[in-house]
Amino acid sequence: MNEKPKTIAVNKKTTMNSFKLEADSDMLTKRGIKKSLIHKFVTYCRKKSPWIMHMSSGGCNGCSIEIAACIGPKFDVERFGMVSKELPRHADIILIEGPMTTKLKNRVLDIYNKTPEPKVVVAIGTCPMSNGIYFDCYNVNGPLDRFIPVDVYVPGCPPKPEAIIHGIVQALEKLDEKA
Numbered sequence: 613m614n615e616k617p618k619t620i621a622v623n624k625k626t627t628m629n630s631f632k633l634e635a636d637s638d639m640l641t642k643r644g645i646k647k648s649l650i651h652k653f654v655t656y657c658r659k660k661s662p663w664i665m666h667m668s669s670g671g672c673n674g675c676s677i678e679i680a681a682c683i684g685p686k687f688d689v690e691r692f693g694m695v696s697k698e699l700p701r702h703a704d705i706i707l708i709e710g711p712m713t714t715k716l717k718n719r720v721l722d723i724y725n726k727t728p729e730p731k732v733v734v735a736i737g738t739c740p741m742s743n744g745i746y747f748d749c750y751n752v753n754g755p756l757d758r759f760i761p762v763d764v765y766v767p768g769c770p771p772k773p774e775a776i777i778h779g780i781v782q783a784l785e786k787l788d789e790k791a
C-alpha cells in the first residue's frame with residue numbers, strides 16, 4: 613500500500629553559498645557595480661557550468677550506469693562545463709533516478725532541502741515518473757512529484773545517455789527562468 617504523501621517543508625534559509633554570493637555582490641555594489649549586472653553574470657556562470665548532483669531513490673541502478681556513461685570519455689558532459697558534485701549545497705541541478713522507496717524517501721527530501729535556490733530537479737527514467745516496474749510494491753511511495761517539484765522528466769528504462777544530456781540541457785533553460 614502506498615503511503616499518503618506528506619507535505620514537505622522546503623528550506624528557504626540562506627545557505628552558505630548564497631550568503632557568500634550576497635556578501636560578494638554587496639562588496640561589488642559598494643564599488644559601483646550594479647546588482648542587476650552581477651545577477652546577470654552569476655546566472656550566466658551557472659548556465660555555462662552547472663554543478664550536478666546525482667542520487668538514487670531505489671531502483672535497479674540501470675539509470676546510474678547510463679548517467680555514469682554521460683560522465684565517461686564517450687559522452688563526456690564535462691566538455692560542456694557540467695561538473696558532477698557529491699554535496700547538495702554545491703549543486704544547481706539534481707538528477708534523481710529510481711522509485712521513491714520508503715528507505716530513501718527522507719534522504720531525497722533532505723537533499724532537496726539542502727540544495728540552494730535556484731535549483732532544478734530532473735527525474736531520470738520511468739521509475740521516478742510512475743514507479744515503473746516497481747509499481748504497487750509495498751515499499752514504494754512514488755511517483756517523485758508527489759513529494760518534490762520535478763522540472764524535467766527523462767523517460768526510458770533506462771534512458772540513453774543522449775536523452776539524459778538532452779534533459780540536462782532542458783534543465784539549464786529552467787535554471788535560467790528561475791534565476
Ligand code: SF4
Nearest residue numbers: 671674737738739769
Ligand atoms: S527506470 Fe528502469 S533502469 Fe532506471 S532504475 Fe528504474 S527500472 Fe532501473
